[in-house]
Structures are given as structure tokens and as C-alpha cells.
Amino acid sequence: MTLSTKMQEALNAQINAELFSSYLYSSMAAYFYAENFPGFANWMRVQEQEERVHATKFYDYIVARNGRVNLRPIKGPQVEWESALAAFEDAYKHEQKITGLIDNLTDLALSGSDHATHSFLKWFVDEQVEEEASVDAVVQDLRRAGDSPQILFMLDRELGARSPEAAGEGEAG
Numbered sequence: 001m002t003l004s005t006k007m008q009e010a011l012n013a014q015i016n017a018e019l020f021s022s023y024l025y026s027s028m029a030a031y032f033y034a035e036n037f038p039g040f041a042n043w044m045r046v047q048e049q050e051e052r053v054h055a056t057k058f059y060d061y062i063v064a065r066n067g068r069v070n071l072r073p074i075k076g077p078q079v080e081w082e083s084a085l086a087a088f089e090d091a092y093k094h095e096q097k098i099t100g101l102i103d104n105l106t107d108l109a110l111s112g113s114d115h116a117t118h119s120f121l122k123w124f125v126d127e128q129v130e131e132e133a134s135v136d137a138v139v140q141d142l143r144r145a146g147d148s149p150q151i152l153f154m155l156d157r158e159l160g161a162r163s164p165e166a167a168g169e170g171e172a173g
Contacts, residue, residue, distance in 0.1 A: 018055035024077040039160030085142040099128040
């Protein structure tokens, strides 16, 4: 069975959204490197890699369903933030937006009786719960830290320990 035209277009749009996510997190990493927060930058680099994996999953799914991948231009991301907290708050808002896009895809699959795509999207529904929780945990830590250089230093060190494996990149989908 092949994808409906509407579903194929929506999945291609999601590839673009995932690639933009990767681009955004790369920009955030660059910001953190420039601000001398290599741990925060590492966290964002791991997130960047994870988003590329997500884009590839959508790409491969379209191909497996005899669809046509149509890559689109990626909008340039923001490059400056007022603080580490502001950057992570933006990351959290972005993940909420991606959750909405995944929910819309799921609704489209259900309304079109596309059970294969619905099954494929279940992994992303669960993944978005983890994505939002992960970013929100950092936001909450940064809010508690306030302007304390000592706590920011400790958080930077802690986030520097994040690895792709710990972030769930190796999970099946």
C-alpha cells in the first residue's frame, strides 16, 4: 500500500520540521560554545543528532511506503539568546510545537484509516513525551539556579556528560 498524497505531503513537511529542529539545536550549541558553556553546547549537539535521526526515520518510512521524499528549504534559526535559561525555554517551546505536529500527523493517519502510518507514529508520540520532559528538567534546573555562577558551572558540567546513547538515539523506531 502506498501513502495518500495528503499523508505524503504531511510526512515531507515533518522531515523539514525535524531538519529545522536539528539546525536550531546546532545554532543553540554554537551560542553556548561562544558563551563558554561547553556542557550546554554538548547537550544541544546530542539533541541536534537526535533530530537528524528523527528526520531519517520519516525519510525511510516514506521510501518504504513507495512514496516520494521532497526535501524543502530549511529556514535559518535564531542565533542569539539572552541567557542559558532563555535558550532552553525556547527549546522547550519548540518541542511543544513538534509534539503538536506529531499529534496532527497522528490525527491525519487515523482519519484516513492509515494504520501503518499510525503505527509508525506511535514511537514519535512516545518520543515527544521524553523530549519535552528532558528539556523541561533543564529549564527547571536553570530557573532554580538563577544567576548563580557556581550552580551554572555545575549544570554545565552535568549536561556535558550527555551522550547520544543516553539520549535514546539507539532505540528502535
